[in-house]
Amino acid sequence: MAEEAWETASAGYAMGRLEQALERALTADDAEVRRRAAARVDAWRNVLDGMASGRLTIGSRTPVAETPAWVTLEVAHGGFATGRYLAETPLREDESARLPEDAPGETDRERLNLWFLGDDGLAELGQALRTGNYRIDVPEESALLVVAWLLEREQHAAALDLVSELRPLMHRLRFTPTFSPSSTPSGAVVRLQPVAEVxxxxxxxxxRPQIAAMLETLRVWNPLYDRLVALWCDTVDDELPELTADGAVVGGWPCQVWPDDWVERRSQWLDEFRAAAEVHRHPGDNFARLQAALERCPSDSSALSGREVGWIRRALANTIQAHGAPGSEARAALRAMQSTVAARPxxxxxxxxxxxxxxxxxxxxxxxxxxxxxxxxxxxxxxxxxxxxxxxxxxxxxxxxxxAPIGELVDRGVISSGEVLARVLPQITSQLLAANIEDPSLAAAYAQTYAAFRRRRSLLLLNLEHQVRFDELPWIEAVAPHRDRRTKVTRAAAQSLRETTVVALTAFPQAILPNPLVREFGALASQAELKMPLVEEVAADIFMGTFTQKWRTAASVASRVLFGTLYAQYYDLPPSWPTLEQPRYKRWGKATADDFADVCRQRSQEAANGGGGYVAQNGTVLEQSQILTTHNLAALVDGLQLTDWLREVAPDLSDRAFTWALQRQTQPVTTWISELQGIKNTAYAWRQAIFYLSFCDRAVRRDVLARLESRADARLAPAVEGLLQVAAGERFAAEGRTAGGGRRLLGWSAGPHWLARPVREDVHVSGG
Known part of the structure; x- marks a missing residue:
């Protein structure tokens, strides 16, 4: 077989992101938003410059030329490496203080790294290990800690090998931690953010400007306005002006009488007004009209025209009609209420x-x-x-x-999605993995390094490549012989995986497991010695047309677990998959499941609707891979023995997932992209609901479906009808319709989707 051509990513996506960032940096009202956008502009420029020069190969697991895979890279949205190393930073003040003047090396960073390999530096690293007085923010920062640990235990060959691997980058990368106490949560508790970020x-x-303007009016201008109105009312010779039902002004006229203290009160009011106007925005409408007249009227009405006096009279009538006369109970009650509001912090x-x-x-x-x-x-x-x-x-x-425990943070709404759950779970996983190390000082460094590693952003990968694994870090590989498989740790990992899976499915029944969470589940499963084929979501724009063997294995588990169930009937799952003695296909040096890919392509024809580009066509194939594997639900339920638990909670989970799908389709459509995303997520929630419903007995299933039917609107009626008909024993034909007119709900369509609502009459929605 001819060697497969290696694919690389197009620069078009990066160019589009650069344009968006530039627009944001130039037009955003908020200075902080502009600053962040400007930083993104720099990042995307670096991406494009690197791709143009050949320094960056986007799509490879080693995208930066002459850079090992283990180096932590700055990664922009979409998995594009910018070429910058996150561990490449200038020396901080405390680091510069450690640096001897005569230290060897070409750069300050190299001189400091080499100083830490001397007696004084190794002693400081050893002391930090014993006391725990250090913090690891980027995985590289624990490398020389491991060197010090190895040397203290006379593992000289391993330490020398590690230093040899680090040496080519010592002039650029920080290989030492921050020497300050770490506040990593311990036990079964996690936190989403440190105190400083919150x-x-x-x-x-x-x-907010609207609130600030309101408070300014209540606290500053209303008291001044009431006194201004009172000043003019004191010049009225009869009943105060008021409005009739037809809007005419009746009552006395202002500027007819002038109390003895009026001039003094006028002068005092104007002084206070001018002082306020220097700080606060000048009010308008009646206030401005009465204030301007007061400025031109020193002691009598000679400076005012008859028309201006008439406007003063109407302004007084307006405010008296709206709020009552000065000193009245109505006006006093209103101002008392407003003062209470203004006094609130x-x-x-x-x-x-x-x-x-x-x-x-x-x-x-x-x-x-x-x-x-x-x-x-x-x-x-x-x-x-x-x-x-x-x-x-x-x-x-x-x-x-x-x-707090993960469950409590979910209940509080702090953990609001599977993505957020994936951010905090490494805090527990790191401790479980480190518990296999007998030496407590090494275990602590190992745990912090793992947590830092999980904060790395994933790269965009093509050609079936996989993300860098934790044990590929040279300093982690160096301590591998000092890790044992402890039975209690294995059991703890299994229990943690089980509990976290239950939390994820219970809290977010409508959502598929995001890739970061799948990877963390995979780490726990490996530690628990559970062989579960957990599969990631593949982006439709980078799909390589085939799958590794893991997907086929997951599909086999799903067919076995769901045989004869509603899910198997609704999605026409194969009853079984033939056992392969050995992989028959290879691409890019990896065993592939081309027969599984062929099945996905054949099944995707149901979503062909006379159009759609390659992304939409890829999406229809990938959706079938998710359907056939249940996107990890069957593998987790089977591997963790969650069937009995699921039978108890399945009615609630399916009901909630269906409810989410119904509500998602009632949300307004703002762009064609949001429409496509909404349809896709609705179909995913629909699929999850049917999976849960497959674990309900017939009576409960009828109740759930009856509630679904009663709540569905006309748009989703064909999907509801199709589900009801399959539950009653019918089957979908090749085009995804039943004899009774029901439709199978899929999220992707190569061409216009039957659920789509055009954003404009002249726009047809297609793709997925």
Missing amino acids: RSTLRQATV TYATLAHVLSCRLDRFPDDGGLPTLDAIDGEVTADEVPAAAGSAMPAHLLAKAARALE
């Missing part, structure tokens, strides 16, 4: 109070409880806000730093 967010809170004020309370906790740490920052505002914090309760929505923001 505090920074709270301190960025500002009063703003969101920004309370956010600042809460951020100051966070100052008591380490920047890189978390909160043991929210009670420590809850409670009424004290006079010492903000005298004007003393006694105000801390709003629940602000405490919810602070809860992002709360250290």
